[in-house]
Each structure stands twice: as C-alpha cells, then as structure tokens.
Amino acid sequence: MDFVFVEKLLVGLLAAVVGAIVVSKIRGRKLRLPPGPFPVPIFGNWLQVGDDLNHRNLAAMARKFGEVFLLRMGQRNLVVVSSPPLAREVLHTQGVEFGSRTRNVVFDIFTGEGQDMVFTVYGDHWRKMRRIMTVPFFTNKVVQQYRPGWEAEAAFVVDNVRADPRAATDGVVLRRHLQLMMYNNMYRIMFDRRFESMDDPLFLRLRALNGERSRLAQSFEYNYGDFIPILRPFLRGYLRLCKEVKETRLKLFKDYFLDERKKLVSTKAMDNNGGLKCAIDHILEAEQKGEINEDNVLYIIENINVAAIETTLWSIEWGLAELVNHPEIQQKLRDEMDAVLGVGHQITEPDTHRLPYLQAVIKETLRLRMAIPLLVPHMNLHDAKLAGYNIPAESKILVNAWFLANNPEQWKRPDEFRPERFLEEEKHVEANGNDFRYLPFGVGRRSCPGIILALPILGITIGRLVQNFVLSPPPGQDKLDTTEKGGQFSLHILKHSTIVAKPRVF
Numbered sequence: 001m002d003f004v005f006v007e008k009l010l011v012g013l014l015a016a017v018v019g020a021i022v023v024s025k026i027r028g029r030k031l032r033l034p035p036g037p038f039p040v041p042i043f044g045n046w047l048q049v050g051d052d053l054n055h056r057n058l059a060a061m062a063r064k065f066g067e068v069f070l071l072r073m074g075q076r077n078l079v080v081v082s083s084p085p086l087a088r089e090v091l092h093t094q095g096v097e098f099g100s101r102t103r104n105v106v107f108d109i110f111t112g113e114g115q116d117m118v119f120t121v122y123g124d125h126w127r128k129m130r131r132i133m134t135v136p137f138f139t140n141k142v143v144q145q146y147r148p149g150w151e152a153e154a155a156f157v158v159d160n161v162r163a164d165p166r167a168a169t170d171g172v173v174l175r176r177h178l179q180l181m182m183y184n185n186m187y188r189i190m191f192d193r194r195f196e197s198m199d200d201p202l203f204l205r206l207r208a209l210n211g212e213r214s215r216l217a218q219s220f221e222y223n224y225g226d227f228i229p230i231l232r233p234f235l236r237g238y239l240r241l242c243k244e245v246k247e248t249r250l251k252l253f254k255d256y257f258l259d260e261r262k263k264l265v266s267t268k269a270m271d272n273n274g275g276l277k278c279a280i281d282h283i284l285e286a287e288q289k290g291e292i293n294e295d296n297v298l299y300i301i302e303n304i305n306v307a308a309i310e311t312t313l314w315s316i317e318w319g320l321a322e323l324v325n326h327p328e329i330q331q332k333l334r335d336e337m338d339a340v341l342g343v344g345h346q347i348t349e350p351d352t353h354r355l356p357y358l359q360a361v362i363k364e365t366l367r368l369r370m371a372i373p374l375l376v377p378h379m380n381l382h383d384a385k386l387a388g389y390n391i392p393a394e395s396k397i398l399v400n401a402w403f404l405a406n407n408p409e410q411w412k413r414p415d416e417f418r419p420e421r422f423l424e425e426e427k428h429v430e431a432n433g434n435d436f437r438y439l440p441f442g443v444g445r446r447s448c449p450g451i452i453l454a455l456p457i458l459g460i461t462i463g464r465l466v467q468n469f470v471l472s473p474p475p476g477q478d479k480l481d482t483t484e485k486g487g488q489f490s491l492h493i494l495k496h497s498t499i500v501a502k503p504r505v506f
C-alpha cells in the first residue's frame, strides 16, 4: 500500500475523531436526540449493529429502544420509526418535512444525483416528474388499456408451463417465466413492445444489466465508504463498476428502445395499438415542451425497470411460495374462482374485483412478505422535530412498515399466513394506506403510484396460475424454502424455488 496515502488516512482519521468528539459535545448539549445505542467516535453504532439493518433486526431494536430510535452509522444519522402514530407523523402530518430521499454514494451514481423521480429530494423536480409520469403510467385508463395485454402474458405463462412435461413431475422454476412476463407487462406500457422468449438476446442483456444494477445498489459491501467518507478511496473499484453498469444500461435504453420508438413515431402515424400512445410518447412530449431533458427521460425508464418489475415479481413469487406451502389456502382460492367465475373461465382484471378471497391472499402476501419492508428511505432536508426529539437535517428515516404489519401487539398471530384475517378482524384494511399498521406501498406524498398497476397484475397472475395448475413442492420436499434475502431496502425470496405445476383438466 502507498505509505503517503496511509499517513494521510491516519491524520484524517485523527482529525475526524477530534472533530466528532467536539461536534458531539456541542450537539449533545443542545439537542434532544432520539434514544439509541451509545455511539463511539467515527464509527458511531456501525460496529455494534453491523451492516444488515433488515426489518427483523430493526424490529428487535425497536423493542429495546422504542418507537423512534437513532443509529449513527459513521457520519450518517439513521432514524427508525416503528409505530403507526409516528408513521402517520412522518408520512402524512409532516409529509413535506420528511418527504425527501437520501441517496448514498451508489444511488447517486445510478440516479445521476437525483435526476430521476424515485430518489430525488422533495421539491419542484419531484413534483414535475410525478406529474409527467401520472397520465402515461398511473391511471385507471392505463389499466384498462393494458389489461388485455397482461391477461395475454399470463396466458402465455400458463401455455408454456402446460407445454413442458417436466413441470408436472420434477417441477419448473416459475420465476423464470414470470420474470419474462413482468418485463413484457411493463415494456408494453412503456414502449408498446414485448420479448418473444426467455432466449431473446435483447431481453437477456437487459435482464443482466438490471440484475447487476440491483445487486450493486442493494449490497451492503459499500457501506463503509458511504458511512465514513475518508474510507471512500477504497471504494474506487466498486464505484467505477457502478458507473460502467449505469452508462451501459442507459445506452441500452436509449439505443434499443428510446431511439427505436422515436424512429417509429416519425415514420408512421400512431395507428399501431389502435392509435393509442404508449407511455414513452407522453414522456417525449414533455421533453419536447422543454419540461424535462433526455437524461430525465432515461432515468424514468431506469426507475420503471427497477421499481415496477422487481417489486411485483418478488410479490408474485412470495405469494406462490405461500400458496404452495399452504395447500388448503390454495384450494380455497381455486374453489372461489371456480364458484364465482365458473370452472375453466380464465380470470380477467374485472373479475379480480369479485373475488374477496383472492384479494385477501394478495393482501396477506404483501403483509407477511413485504417487498420493500422499510419503504424507500425518506429524509428530512432541514432540522425537524419528531415525537419531541430533534432530528438533525439530512437524517435517513426508515419507517419499518414490515414491523407495523407484523407486530403481535397490533395483529392476531401475525407470523401465520392467514388471508382470512382480511375477511374477518381486519376486513376494513386496504393496501392503499387507510390504516397506518398496513403500508406495503407507503402512504402520502412519496407513496407508491404503481399500486394501481401492481394489484391487478398480482390478481391476474396468481389467479391464472392457481386456476390452471395444482402447485406443490418438488419431489422429496414437503415445503418450499422461504428464507428471506434482504438488501439496503429490498426483500425477496433467497431461493427461486422449483414448483411442480400439475395442469388441471377442464
């Protein structure tokens, strides 16, 4: 190692220790900070609590420190909120104060320092992006325009699984089919395009780049350089890789999708798709009007690739895993569809509203297996107050939505997968945030606008699979492995299970 660098590092560390002690003495006198473990200089609580601040570890800390607590992760303040009244305060009452986002060193790269919508601070840019994205993506008109396409994609999955003789005996990894389906569901909306098969070279490149982007962003590997800026030089290699992935990915979006669409629109009138515009046409209009620039357009595509495809796919995967592990619930769902729709009638979007047990299965999946259990981290741009405590400006605020929905003091036997709860004691609870104990999509200004698309896609997909197949674990296994894999704020199933899908004969 370079000795000059080490010397600089040591001097820097010493200065940081002295600085941290002085700052903490000055601040300690003035501020009433939320409770939490005692921090040491430079590292704060990082060495005590480690990297993996997942929903379960944070729930355990909430039991010890209370409904709001503070962790100091190196130089970053992390405030964790774990009760419905404080979730209301952060997301609703003080929704403006806490409505910004933190970005770490890696998210800065992937979002061009907040030129996107999901990770930008609360303000004019966010308002503009959210407005521009609403008409092309987040209205019931979009659902009605695209739901025949989603039904066709789900039928495609059913046909492909039916056509694979091994599916009924050894089983298949359903996720692979569902992943292609989710890309097609969203690429139809964005570009009026779909990928023919899992071997489509463009699909493979896109999937690999999106996968790499998620791995790099959700990993804990880079925490040290994010928490302790003086260690950042050691992250150079990691950050270089992030930049490469980001640039290659945006170039792929531009060359193969954006420019292709522009060409198509310029050469022919919009008579494909019955004259209807796809989402990117609306977004390009906003660019032409000078409201946003081309980078913003590319970051909108980037956001949809991550926020829409992965979250919905993980939720479908979790739902199927729970239904395989609870055959009686799976059968009850099948019976409901047979009784209400008639045996063999393939479920469509309007049907999903007539199936209360299907709705309850989806809600229960999103409760027990939240794809974004800590929401997307919020931030207060300025000094703020919460529950009588001072929250220093630019703190990262995590709302532990998973704990709110799984706290045994608030829910009956929360660790059981029991959809019936949403037809019985919790029958008034909806996924749209009408109850602060249940926020799978958040609530308030920064809540998920994609809920309007996600719920029907979940209903159609889970409905079709359960209607057409009896789903069970592979030979030699009596349950699927539902070990969780968490990231910076994501949660998915660790092992993409093989599932036996025995076709039903109608």
Ligand code: HEM
Pocket (backbone or CB within 6 Å): 117, 118, 119, 130, 137, 303, 304, 307, 308, 309, 311, 312, 315, 370, 371, 372, 375, 376, 377, 378, 440, 441, 442, 443, 445, 446, 447, 448, 449, 450, 451, 453, 454
């Ligand atoms: C089951 C599927 C989904 C789940 C569980 C989910 C969950 C969430 C959550 C928890 C948030 C953060 C809320 C907060 O920070 O307060 C969020 C934000 C967001 N989601 Fe979703 N989401 C899903 C599907 C989608 C889809 C399909 C789209 C787009 C088509 C989408 C687009 C977004 C966007 C753009 C944001 C950022 C909103 C903002 O910062 O203003 N999501 N989502």
